[in-house]
């Protein structure tokens with residue numbers, strides 16, 4: 381068996397320890413005589429799996445008691461609709477900051493259900509920065525302000541959160557959650573699909589302050605009604621049981637590693653190896669303004685399409701896979717989520733150095 385260094389933007393690498401545990405427990409979970417895939421979501425044994433996963437996530441993110449944790453399906457893309465349906469209900473207005481394809485999609489979903497306003501955008505420079513945001517730019521009457529915390533495609537992230545006053549901040553943290561500590565109390569709601577930094581595709585996690593769980597719009601499909609999921613502790617219908625179980629293994633793994641402070645330290649060190657190389661290279665260049673650089677997704681280019689293609693091909697042959705950039709940016713993108721080992725990034729940089737020397 382040989383495993384490659386997988387720089388996929390998502391689904392992406394999982395910790396090897398987690399995959400091994402899942403493999404060991406595949407046929408018989410904890411003496412139950414069955415796989416987690418085969419058990420009732422209403423059984424005692426699964427109840428313990430989902431409750432432990434929630435407790436561990438709460439511990440890792442330091443989630444206060446007045447926030448609900450929901451394990452849902454449909455990806456972050458479904459949450460784009462859940463947000464207006466559930467939250468755009470008082471003044472029927474919401475503010476959106478547009479920093480990439482995902483915030484655009486969240487915004488256009490909200491426009492279907494109410495008065496969604498674009499507050500600022502970085503589209504003028506192919507989303508290579510985070511716009512400056514001042515409190516005066518936000519409507520104090522908005523039901524919420526939406527941001528995308530880390531922009532998976534463009535490789536930018538918020539290093540400070542906007543001051544929205546009393547208006548709840550809602551954030552898509554799909555590609556940065558668990559990469560460093562966050563202050564959950566600064567948000568009304570955060571959400572993330574699992575497949576970037578948490579676990580397998582199929583489960584989407586919403587963390588929402590209880591007072592925001594009101595009456596959604598009448599047209600809200602039951603499965604998009606966050607209050608119903610909250611009342612039923614994520615068991616209104618069959619949840620994505622196996623995906624939740626693997627997320628639980630990842631939470632345990634992170635706790636063992638030393639929690640999110642430790643994870644942040646590792647991620648900063650890892651990203652620095654790559655950014656330091658890009659900053660001195662004569663062939664490869666980062667595409668993002670340095671102050672807004674993501675710790676998780678690192679897009680870069682050479683000055684030639686041919687060279688980009690040659691690099692991607694030779695890198696794949698050498699065991700560095702999924703480095704092709706998103707079609708809207710071109711070039712390359714290395715996604716270096718939690719589970720990418722430091723050796724993987726160091727090995728990639730060594731390969732890039734060698735490629736630069738050989739193709740000068």
Ligand SMILES: *Cc1c(COP(=O)(O)O)cnc(C)c1O
Pocket residue numbers: 390454455456457458482528530531532552553554555573574576
């Ligand atoms: C991947 C991603 C999404 C889309 O997630 P799905 O689970 O495919 O719906 C949304 N937002 C961000 C920031 C992402 O990285």
